[in-house]
Amino acid sequence: MKIFNTLSGRKETFVPLAEGRIGMYVCGVTVYDVCHIGHARSAVVFDVVRRYLRYKGFDVEFVKNFTDIDDKIINRARAEGASWDAVAGKYTEKYYADMHRLGVEDADVEPRATEHIKEIIELVAGLIERGHAYSIDGDVYFSVPSFPEYGKLSGRKLDEMLAGARVEVDPRKKNPMDFALWKSSKEGEPAWQSPWGPGRPGWHIECSAMSMKHLGRTLDIHAGGADLIFPHHENEIAQSEAYNSKPFVRYWMHNGFITVNKEKMSKSLGNFFTIQEILDIFDPEAVRLFLLQTHYRSPIEFSNEPLEEATQTLVRYYQGLERLDDFLFLSLPEGKKENCPPGFEDGILGGTPSGFKARFMQAMDDDFNTALAIGHVFELVKEMNRFLDQAPTGKKAKEFLLRAKEGLFEAAGVLNVFNRTPAEWQRALLKIKKIGLEVAGIERLIGERREARARKDFLRADEIRSELEQKGIALEDKKDSTAWRVKL
RNA sequence: GGCGGCGUACCCAAGUGGCUAAGGGAGAGGUCUGCAAAACCUCGAUGCAGCGGUUCGAAUCCGCUCGCCGCCUCCA
Numbered sequence A: 001m002k003i004f005n006t007l008s009g010r011k012e013t014f015v016p017l018a019e020g021r022i023g024m025y026v027c028g029v030t031v032y033d034v035c036h037i038g039h040a041r042s043a044v045v046f047d048v049v050r051r052y053l054r055y056k057g058f059d060v061e062f063v064k065n066f067t068d069i070d071d072k073i074i075n076r077a078r079a080e081g082a083s084w085d086a087v088a089g090k091y092t093e094k095y096y097a098d099m100h101r102l103g104v105e106d107a108d109v110e111p112r113a114t115e116h117i118k119e120i121i122e123l124v125a126g127l128i129e130r131g132h133a134y135s136i137d138g139d140v141y142f143s144v145p146s147f148p149e150y151g152k153l154s155g156r157k158l159d160e161m162l163a164g165a166r167v168e169v170d171p172r173k174k175n176p177m178d179f180a181l182w183k184s185s186k187e188g189e190p191a192w193q194s195p196w197g198p199g200r201p202g203w204h205i206e207c208s209a210m211s212m213k214h215l216g217r218t219l220d221i222h223a224g225g226a227d228l229i230f231p232h233h234e235n236e237i238a239q240s241e242a243y244n245s246k247p248f249v250r251y252w253m254h255n256g257f258i259t260v261n262k263e264k265m266s267k268s269l270g271n272f273f274t275i276q277e278i279l280d281i282f283d284p285e286a287v288r289l290f291l292l293q294t295h296y297r298s299p300i301e302f303s304n305e306p307l308e309e310a311t312q313t314l315v316r317y318y319q320g321l322e323r324l325d326d327f328l329f330l331s332l333p334e335g336k337k338e339n340c341p342p343g344f345e346d347g348i349l350g351g352t353p354s355g356f357k358a359r360f361m362q363a364m365d366d367d368f369n370t371a372l373a374i375g376h377v378f379e380l381v382k383e384m385n386r387f388l389d390q391a392p393t394g395k396k397a398k399e400f401l402l403r404a405k406e407g408l409f410e411a412a413g414v415l416n417v418f419n420r421t422p423a424e425w426q427r428a429l430l431k432i433k434k435i436g437l438e439v440a441g442i443e444r445l446i447g448e449r450r451e452a453r454a455r456k457d458f459l460r461a462d463e464i465r466s467e468l469e470q471k472g473i474a475l476e477d478k479k480d481s482t483a484w485r486v487k488l
Numbered sequence B: 001g002g003c004g005g006c007g008u009a010c011c012c013a014a015g016u017g018g019c020u021a022a023g024g025g026a027g028a029g030g031u032c033u034g035c036a037a038a039a040c041c042u043c044g045a046u047g048c049a050g051c052g053g054u055u056c057g058a059a060u061c062c063g064c065u066c067g068c069c070g071c072c073u074c075c076a
Helices: A037-055 A071-080 A084-101 A113-129 A158-163 A203-215 A226-244 A275-279 A284-292 A304-329 A356-365 A370-389 A395-415 A422-432 A439-454 A458-470
Strands: A002-005 A010-013 A021-030 A059-067 A133-136 A139-142 A179-184 A199-201 A219-225 A249-255 A258-260 A473-477 A482-486
Touching (some): A021 A203, A021 A226, A037 A059, A037 A084, A037 A249, A037 A284, A037 A395, A059 A113, A113 A139, A113 A199, A284 A304, A284 A370, A356 A370, A356 A395, A439 A473, A439 A482, A458 A473
Antiparallel strands (some): A002 A010, A139 A179
């Protein structure tokens, strides 16, 4: 299995520190506001990475933190007239609500910065002891020149960074690049007691302290959005490696951005779409598919159109699945003569190396190429349809298709897309398209129409059809039944 | 200014040295059907921003040009 490692800038063969076990840490969110689709991307992408590693048989310890104390939370609390911890609590809840709807699994450990003040203080004190940090008036700074390898993740050199510095430098720092490990608190701000006086942790130190506590000194995988590479992750490396004298992370993974009009979606530009407002119009599965149809390191241009296309794509998938289910459970009476169309065994439907499962794993093994993996899903769907077009009958054909379906379900479990039943999908569409009809009501009308058709009252039958059509439901007459679809 | 990425069919997108350049959406043709719709099948780039080079062979490697974007500041 290969993973693109930001540290080396290339794909590397993945070998965990301890055989069969993986410690993985993902930078979560600062809970000062609701999440936008960019946060969703990071969460969904690394959710799939985790699921795939588990699928491969690794014992994965997955840690994702919440930054629950920070300047932005304090400012937000002021703006909302609430306490800082009420703000953090509120947006933590909203985070969970969004992520659960998107099918993102909770982490094994979900540490909060404020629950690790003791570990953070130990770490800061240790860095001072080792000569990598210094305190001034209650603040503590990391001394960047004390760590010669600084810049190795983001690929920049110290002097270059100084030349491009765009931020006002605190004159008390020994070096302009030094960053805060501990910030003294002003009057009225949340504070914890420390050897340097009351204060709160700097942003970067919490991840070092928490990852070390929950996963040990060296992590297998550390992941987050590409905007965290500098300075956040660079600083984490400096702190952790200066303290431990050991490599901090073996594989760094970073996801690409969501853009709007080709520009990075961000709070400051105001061009962001919240998860909530997107899920108000689109099904979560369509959102997830949309995010996974592009490789995780490439940018994704956001707009409604691709989400509508993703919805249409899911229609194709669930149509195929329904057809398969119909075949497997309805139109395959026992005792019918055997007819298993030849020529499919060696293709994607078969269990050979060119079969679906092998291709799926090959795609995922190559730096989690979900876009290619999803492509294989639809190759399989197409081939399945072609197979069914041959009107197969009998036990052999059934077993053949059951195996194909099994492979599909394994992939669905990893992606957490394609994971519902066709009926569940239709119900979800009914809801998201805000069609004011119940399944029972639709089926009653279909029954009425069936009777009308039986007595050749096509006027009445067409009337019912157009009545449903107006409400957004299309009818499909099959051989001996009528199915309904939500129109898109 | 420094560092990095991207440019593949009408749209999205995979592919980073060698079989027919995946897959989805849209479109066209066909099958099915009381009619219809849907669904399914088929079709679709002699071509991979442009120009040059390396190679038996390049979308894929190298150089230059054009266009777009990111990081260097909080940011998923």
